[in-house]
Amino acid sequence: MINTRFSSSLLEKAVMEINRLPGIGSKTALRLALHLLRQEEGRVEALAESLVKMRRGVHYCKVCHNICDDERCEICSNPNRESSLVCVVENVQDVMAIENTMQYRGLYHVLGGVISPMDGIGPSDLQIESLVERVRQGGVEEVILALSPTMEGDTTNFYIFRKLEETSVKVTVIARGIAQNDELQYTDEVTLGRALAGRVPFGK
């Protein structure tokens, strides 16, 4: 498809732009462009407008760095949330995932990534300093580390833990074990070992 001859330069330009999106190949880009061609003009305009408006209008919360429409996000502004509890996550999707559990009533701190020397991401590229500052200002009693259990996540957890040692804040990490509906025999050794070591009293 790379050398495809387009009979319309406008179509070609649109396909090229759609093709720039991650995970969208040239065939899918063409399919999407032709789909849009068959839609009402107003529908295509609505799509285009929503993208530009989002890019121009979205803010990052001054406190937790979550995506929001104002200076502070809805979660940080909500007086019913427990402000003494801060859950550290990698990105915005993780906030959504935890919110979807409807089990958490505290606040968040979005790092914007994890420490990954391979990708050239160091602590200063992340919102770690602002987390330490947030804890220093008082009011936070517990910091919950909720990063993915990868090497990068573990490294970041440890870095944050060391940084927070000077404060007296309680630092916890989300439980690691066997996922709901997973089969024991197919669970990897590390997970199974951790699940055994981290066993809790039954019925608790």
Added chain:
Amino acid sequence: MINTRFSSSLLEKAVMEINRLPGIGSKTALRLALHLLRQEEGRVEALAESLVKMRRGVHYCKVCHNICDDERCEICSNPNRESSLVCVVENVQDVMAIENTMQYRGLYHVLGGVISPMDGIGPSDLQIESLVERVRQGGVEEVILALSPTMEGDTTNFYIFRKLEETSVKVTVIARGIAQNDELQYTDEVTLGRALAGRVPFGK
């Protein structure tokens, strides 16, 4: 993800719009929206503009109904193409596929679909009448039917053939047989039967 709480209404609107595209689920839509949030504002504007410009500016060729930027497409306007040869295809992608072979020097006629009673598509929804009219006006010596070898494609082929019987135009259909690099033992009976029946002198 259906009940995902978005912390930004602008993000939510953009995800909703992207999610309307065929084959793009809510998770992919969110991923794409967050990707666009990380891009330069100019890049997002370029994408949005290319979509709207395409939808507003694209024409359909008056002669062959292919997508183009003007009243007539580049292929129909090209004096070096054999205007006595018209290849009937289902859609724009098929024109591209045939052009990519670089084996065809004639013109096209894009039907815009195939007859499919199940989908409520009848002959009057397609550019069949305009094909007959085009042949009637003279200058066309051969009509090549190049629809997909499906039941709908075959039905449409037959319908067009009957419609063109009144004219003296030669009607041919593209060869059906075993595809390049396919293995004989895994070829279905219909294809293999047709390949045998349609055998040609070796070395031709």
